[in-house]
Amino acid sequence: MDAISTHTGIGVPLRRSNVDTDQIIPAVYLKRVTRTGFEDGLFAAWRQHPDFILNTEPFSRGSVLVAGPDFGTGSSREHAVWALMDYGFRVVIAARFGDIFRGNSAKGGLVAAQCEQHDVELLWKLLENEPGTEVTVDLQERTVQAKDLTFAFQIDDYTRWRLLEGLDDIGLTLRHEADITTFEASRPAWLPVTTPVG
Amino acid sequence: MNQARTLAEKVWDRHVVRKGEGQEPDLLYIDLHLVHEVTSPQAFDGLRLAGRPVRRPDLTIATEDHNVPTKDVHLPIADEVSRTQVETLRRNCAEFGVDLYPMNHAEQGIVHIIGPQLGLTQPGMTVVCGDSHTSTHGAFGAMAFGIGTSEVEHVLATQTLPLKPFRTMAINVNSADGTLRPGVTSKDVVLAIIAKIGTGGGQGYVLEYRGNVIENLSMEARMTICNMSIEAGARAGMIAPDQVTYDFVEGRDHAPKGAEWDAAVADWTTLRTDEGATFDAEVDIDGDELTPFVTWGTNPGQGLPLGADVPDPAAIVDENERAAAERALEYMGLDAGMPLREVRVDTVFVGSCTNGRIEDLRAAAEVIDGRTLAEGVRMLVVPGSMRVRFQAEDEGLDKVFTAAGAEWRSAGCSMCLGMNPDQLAPGERSASTSNRNFEGRQGKGGRTHLVSPVVAAATAVRGTLSSPEDLD
Numbered sequence: 001m002d003a004i005s006t007h008t009g010i011g012v013p014l015r016r017s018n019v020d021t022d023q024i025i026p027a028v029y030l031k032r033v034t035r036t037g038f039e040d041g042l043f044a045a046w047r048q049h050p051d052f053i054l055n056t057e058p059f060s061r062g063s064v065l066v067a068g069p070d071f072g073t074g075s076s077r078e079h080a081v082w083a084l085m086d087y088g089f090r091v092v093i094a095a096r097f098g099d100i101f102r103g104n105s106a107k108g109g110l111v112a113a114q115c116e117q118h119d120v121e122l123l124w125k126l127l128e129n130e131p132g133t134e135v136t137v138d139l140q141e142r143t144v145q146a147k148d149l150t151f152a153f154q155i156d157d158y159t160r161w162r163l164l165e166g167l168d169d170i171g172l173t174l175r176h177e178a179d180i181t182t183f184e185a186s187r188p189a190w191l192p193v194t195t196p197v198g
Numbered sequence: 199m200n201q202a203r204t205l206a207e208k209v210w211d212r213h214v215v216r217k218g219e220g221q222e223p224d225l226l227y228i229d230l231h232l233v234h235e236v237t238s239p240q241a242f243d244g245l246r247l248a249g250r251p252v253r254r255p256d257l258t259i260a261t262e263d264h265n266v267p268t269k270d271v272h273l274p275i276a277d278e279v280s281r282t283q284v285e286t287l288r289r290n291c292a293e294f295g296v297d298l299y300p301m302n303h304a305e306q307g308i309v310h311i312i313g314p315q316l317g318l319t320q321p322g323m324t325v326v327c328g329d330s331h332t333s334t335h336g337a338f339g340a341m342a343f344g345i346g347t348s349e350v351e352h353v354l355a356t357q358t359l360p361l362k363p364f365r366t367m368a369i370n371v372n373s374a375d376g377t378l379r380p381g382v383t384s385k386d387v388v389l390a391i392i393a394k395i396g397t398g399g400g401q402g403y404v405l406e407y408r409g410n411v412i413e414n415l416s417m418e419a420r421m422t423i424c425n426m427s428i429e430a431g432a433r434a435g436m437i438a439p440d441q442v443t444y445d446f447v448e449g450r451d452h453a454p455k456g457a458e459w460d461a462a463v464a465d466w467t468t469l470r471t472d473e474g475a476t477f478d479a480e481v482d483i484d485g486d487e488l489t490p491f492v493t494w495g496t497n498p499g500q501g502l503p504l505g506a507d508v509p510d511p512a513a514i515v516d517e518n519e520r521a522a523a524e525r526a527l528e529y530m531g532l533d534a535g536m537p538l539r540e541v542r543v544d545t546v547f548v549g550s551c552t553n554g555r556i557e558d559l560r561a562a563a564e565v566i567d568g569r570t571l572a573e574g575v576r577m578l579v580v581p582g583s584m585r586v587r588f589q590a591e592d593e594g595l596d597k598v599f600t601a602a603g604a605e606w607r608s609a610g611c612s613m614c615l616g617m618n619p620d621q622l623a624p625g626e627r628s629a630s631t632s633n634r635n636f637e638g639r640q641g642k643g644g645r646t647h648l649v650s651p652v653v654a655a656a657t658a659v660r661g662t663l664s665s666p667e668d669l670d
Binding site for chain 2: 001031032033034035036078107168169170172173174176177179180183184187188189190191192193194195196197
């Protein structure tokens with residue numbers, strides 16, 4: 001997972017609340033055998049409509065999604081985070097997030113930045129009045145900045161630390177690799193290995 | 199450490215790589231990782247994206263089971279999604295150096311059948327797999343549990359898992375002389391346990407099955423019980439290893455040999471719950487009261503003795519349970535008050551990681567020997583592994599089944615979950631030796647009654663839910 005300290009990219013105003021993970025990626029896209037390539041499933045139903053925001057320029061090139069409250073509720077599918085990231089999003093800004101989605105975001109390296117709905121409204125207006133406006137999200141300072149607008153967001157210390165360090169669960173465990181190696185040396189000799197017996 | 203500990207705590211303690219501080223989980227070492235085609239593709243892809251190798255391919259083994267057809271196995275898999283998953287597993291195993299037993303290999307079979315059969319499952323180990331029925335391996339006194347795809351990737355990369363300790367529950371199964379009544383099997387024991395504690399009763403617990411009835415069971419019968427621990431909501435189920443366990447393991451391909459065998463057994467004898475150790479919960483089951491058990495509803499906790507009637511939801515006090523029972527009867531197409539023995543079935547399935555081992559096939563064959571299937575009933579017998587299939591054929595069991603009119607198939611998960619072509623049609627009713635009677639589990643609209651192998655065989659002969667004693 002790539003470390004992220006600040007991110008700057010085109011902001012996309014998604015004026016919808018309760019965007020559940022079935023909307024983010026429908027179940028039909030879950031049959032795949034890969035971890036990548038889920039961008040075509042992102043908001044698949046909504047993208048059928050030509051005027052959906054991701055079908056318009058310059059928003060199709062956005063990387064900071066600004067959504068209504070309760071983003072990422074519903075099914076636990078990790079694919080929702082994969083789809084957002086495969087499309088190119090690095091940050092989602094919303095007033096509230098679904099719990100499982102927030103956890104999955106931390107696992108995948110997507111910043112779920114929680115802020116006041118009042119600030120979301122201001123950012124929506126700015127992005128709609130001046131399409132293509134870049135938004136800078138500073139994880140060190142926990143701030144969102146676009147043009148003259150600056151506001152704070154919340155993210156818990158542990159998740160922030162992991163994102164800054166670029167540590168996924170596996171990366172965290174591998175910090176203790178020396179302990180694992182020491183443990184392996186102490187395992188009883190009779191324990192089996194799977195190598196086929198000749 | 200002088201403190202009295204349970205079996206589960208002992209196995210846990212000896213696998214802690216690093217003790218978690220405060221709210222942090224422990225880091226637990228995994229001795230054996232079983233892999234199959236359904237829950238592994240994204241895990242391997244995750245490794246590829248991060249440029250990580252499999253840390254211990256020598257502690258990892260893969261097989262093809264969930265998707266594989268059980269007839270015409272020499273032909274390419276017809277279903278595209280199934281074929282893609284199987285081919286992806288083959289590519290991943292080749293790329294990451296993981297040994298694989300593919301379709302048509304003599305060692306292929308359901309993951310939870312081949313681990314024990316190869317001697318890879320041994321007492322005191324930690325065993326994981328991206329499959330909830332991994333609890334099967336707990337029958338050897340191993341700590342064995344199912345994991346999700348992210349965790350599969352974690353184990354592939356690190357051979358460890360960060361976990362918080364489970365609570366412990368003792369399930370004491372005793373009878374006057376340690377035996378069960380004729381026709382009563384370990385499947386009936388576990389169905390009765392689940393009916394008693396409920397499908398959520400074991401949540402957060404590791405179950406330890408104890409008592410004279412458990413001690414007198416064979417290894418295969420013990421595996422059937424531990425297999426269904428997950429249906430009571432438990433993460434794992436365990437049975438302390440004893441001479442029955444050692445006799446089963448000894449001489450198998452991956453079992454310790456010579457001096458290592460002696461050292462291993464000496465260690466395994468310490469794997470018992472200490473006198474004075476306390477469980478977080480205890481449940482007692484009277485083995486003398488047990489009779490053949492069948493499910494009538496759509497979760498494994500909705501079970502009753504075969505001699506009972508379909509329950510009347512109106513008599514259920516708890517509102518949620520009453521609503522669940524009403525819905526279950528509607529789905530199952532059953533009327534309250536109808537004797538379960540009069541429920542007519544269309545299909546009988548003998549197989550799965552619950553009851554697809556050689557003893558299960560022998561028990562079913564003994565009941566069906568010299569008899570024929572009731573008119574209109576189809577019966578599928580699906581060995582849990584190719585080895586089980588070969589052994590059954592050596593013993594002539596396949597002939598017993600086919601002479602009665604049953605179909606003799608190749609190894610796989612098959613109709614337990616209908617990911618391959620072995621499915622129920624809408625409205626079709628089965629007596630099945632598998633583990634889940636969920637709506638649509640065996641095929642959309644299919645109706646499942648969970649039963650033991652001997653009840654399955656007797657049902658195939660009579661055409662209605664039956665035990666061997668109902669046969670003339």
